[in-house]
Amino acid sequence: MKKRSTLKRMMCLMLLAAVILFRPGAGLNVLAQEPQSTAGTAVQTDISAQEAAAAAQAEADALMAAHLAAWQQAQQEYAAQLAAYQQALAQQQAEAAAQAAQQQEAAEVPSAVTPAAPLAGKTVSILGDSISTYQGWIPEGYACFYPDPDNDIKDVTQTWWMQVIQNTGMQLLANGSYSASTVCGDSSSEESSAGCSNRRIVDLMGNTGMTPDVILVYMGINDFFHSIDLGSFSGTATYRNDHYIWDFTEGYELMLQKLQAVYPNARIYCMTLLETNSWEGTRVNANGNTVEDYNSRIRQVAAAHGIPVIDLRNCGIESYELGRYTSDGVHLNREGAAKIAAYVTNVLLMGG
Numbered sequence: 001m002k003k004r005s006t007l008k009r010m011m012c013l014m015l016l017a018a019v020i021l022f023r024p025g026a027g028l029n030v031l032a033q034e035p036q037s038t039a040g041t042a043v044q045t046d047i048s049a050q051e052a053a054a055a056a057q058a059e060a061d062a063l064m065a066a067h068l069a070a071w072q073q074a075q076q077e078y079a080a081q082l083a084a085y086q087q088a089l090a091q092q093q094a095e096a097a098a099q100a101a102q103q104q105e106a107a108e109v110p111s112a113v114t115p116a117a118p119l120a121g122k123t124v125s126i127l128g129d130s131i132s133t134y135q136g137w138i139p140e141g142y143a144c145f146y147p148d149p150d151n152d153i154k155d156v157t158q159t160w161w162m163q164v165i166q167n168t169g170m171q172l173l174a175n176g177s178y179s180a181s182t183v184c185g186d187s188s189s190e191e192s193s194a195g196c197s198n199r200r201i202v203d204l205m206g207n208t209g210m211t212p213d214v215i216l217v218y219m220g221i222n223d224f225f226h227s228i229d230l231g232s233f234s235g236t237a238t239y240r241n242d243h244y245i246w247d248f249t250e251g252y253e254l255m256l257q258k259l260q261a262v263y264p265n266a267r268i269y270c271m272t273l274l275e276t277n278s279w280e281g282t283r284v285n286a287n288g289n290t291v292e293d294y295n296s297r298i299r300q301v302a303a304a305h306g307i308p309v310i311d312l313r314n315c316g317i318e319s320y321e322l323g324r325y326t327s328d329g330v331h332l333n334r335e336g337a338a339k340i341a342a343y344v345t346n347v348l349l350m351g352g
Contacts, residue, residue, distance in 0.1 A: 118349075118351075119168040119169055119170050119214075119348060119349070120168070120169030120170070121169065121170070121171065122168075122170050122171070122213035122214060123170065123171050123172070123173040123210065123212045123213045123214070124164075124165060124170045124171070124172060124173060124212055124213065124214040124215070124216065125172075125173045125174045125175070125176060125204040125205075125206070125212035125214075125215050125216075126161050126174075126175045126176060126177055126215075126216050126218065127176050127177070127195060127200060127201075127204060127215060127216070127217045127218070127219060127255075127259075128161075128175075128176070128177035128178075128216075128217070128218040128219055129177060129178060129179060129180065129181050129182075129195075129218070129219050129221065129222055130143075130144075130145035130146075130177070130178075130179035130180060130181075130330075130331065131145075131160075131177075131218065131221070131330070131331055131332060132159070132160070132161050132175065132177035132218055133145045133146055133175075133177045133178070133179050134146045134147070134156045134159050134162075134175070135147065136156075137156055137172075137175050138175050138176070138177055138178070139174070139176060139203050142176075142177070142178045142179070142193075143178055143179035143180055143181075143193075144179050145179045145331060146159065146331075148327065148331070150327050150328065151327040151328075151331060151333055152327070152333050152334045153332070153333060153334050153337060158334050158337060158338075159337055160332060160336075160337040160338075160340040160341045160344065161175065161216070161341075163337065163338065163341035163342075163345075164216075164341050164344050164345050164348070167341065167342075167345040168345060168348055168349065170213075170214065173204070173205070173206045173208070173210060173212045174203060174204050174205060174206035174212070176200055176203040176204045178193045178200070180193075180222055181193040181194065181195060181200075181219070181222060182194060182195065182219075182222045182223045182226060182228060182251075183195040183196055183219050183220055183223050183228075183248060183251040183252050183255055184196065184223055184228050184245045184246055184247065184248060184250075184251035185197065185244070185245065185251070186244045186245075187242045187243060187244070187245055187251070187254060188242040188243065194245070194251070195217075195219045195251070195255050196245060196251045196252070196254040196255040196258065198242075198258070201255075201258045201259060201262055202262070204259075204263070211263050211265060211266060212263060212266050213265075213266060213267065214266065214267045214268075214269070214348075215259060215263060215266050215267070215268045215269070216269050216271060216310075216344075217255070217256075217259070217268065217269065217270045217271060218271040219255075220248070220252070220273050220294050220295075220298060221273050221274075221276065221291070221330065223248050223251070223294065224273070224276075224285055224289065224291055224294050225276075225285065226285075227285040227286035227287045227289075228246060228247070228248050228251075229246060229247050229248065229287060230247075230248050230249065230287065230289050230293055230294065230297060231247035231248055231249030231250055231297075232249060233249045233253075233297060233300050233301060233304075235300065235304065236304055237253070237257075237304045237305055238253060239257070240253050240254035240257055241254075242254075248294065248297060249297055249301065252297065252298060252301050253301050253304075253305070256268070256270070256301065256302065256305050256307060257305070260305065260307075268307050268308075269307070269308055269309070269310050269347075269348075270298055270302040270307055270308070270309050270310070271309070271310045271312060271344070272295040272298055272299070272309060272310070272311045272312050272313055273291050273294060273295055273298075273312065274291075274312055274315075274317060274322070274326075275291050275292075275319040275322060276291060276322070276329050276330050292313075295311075295313065299311070310343075310344055310347045310348075312340065312343065314343070315339060315340055315343035315344075316339055316343065317336065317339060317340075324336075325339060
């Protein structure tokens, strides 16, 4: 009985030991599984971080590529705009150069002016002194200056008056110019060279006896040189009589009076005088008068008789440039004649 009880006790102890041994084992299994779950979560977290980083990098790369493409496009557009600007600038500069060349050519070659219909075919006569002469183109017996060894005008087409004729399309009726002649002198003598003489007025008809449509009067510089008294002027037209005249105002008025009486239908123009030897300073004659004093009187007398004036003071030849435009301070050279012709042409085409 005691042995059976002892056996029963041993079996109970063994059962209890088994229970004790197996329970901690189960607990250990649970504890062993918990680290596995944490590691998996960490791995999953690492994978998510990598994916996020990769996505961010991809987005950054895409943004950088977009910026690069935009920069390249902007660079191309700038290059195109720069090329267009440079082309436009080059074209503008070329047009400006061409325009300047045309203006210079027009100024240097006034004979290229197209004849104007209002003057084309009309006749013209010149009443002048040596500045308007040319051998073979003035009345027989008249003194002549051109051509001259010291002057480069060697052909009649280079004179100021012939260029005006070519520019306007007019026809020369008579060039009544007489070298060294003055406005004043013996107004009634048949041999007189005075501009106010009957001889000089009538010779403007030429050999045909026709009346000129236009008369250009370019005289007075020799009156200045000979110190012919300037005289006085009241400002109103005064009738003058023939006699030996030694008064510029009286002589100039008598000359215009005769021109209007003999050629009532002619368009008469009075031309003022260029300065002379002015690069040496203001020149005065023996009476203390300047060329401008005579020019002022020409304007006054012409205005009183209703005659327009072509004022050469505005032709573009400055007083200090006479050495360039004349051969001796008085007589126009080729360049000076072209400049005068261009100015006179313009006045005539504008209707005076």
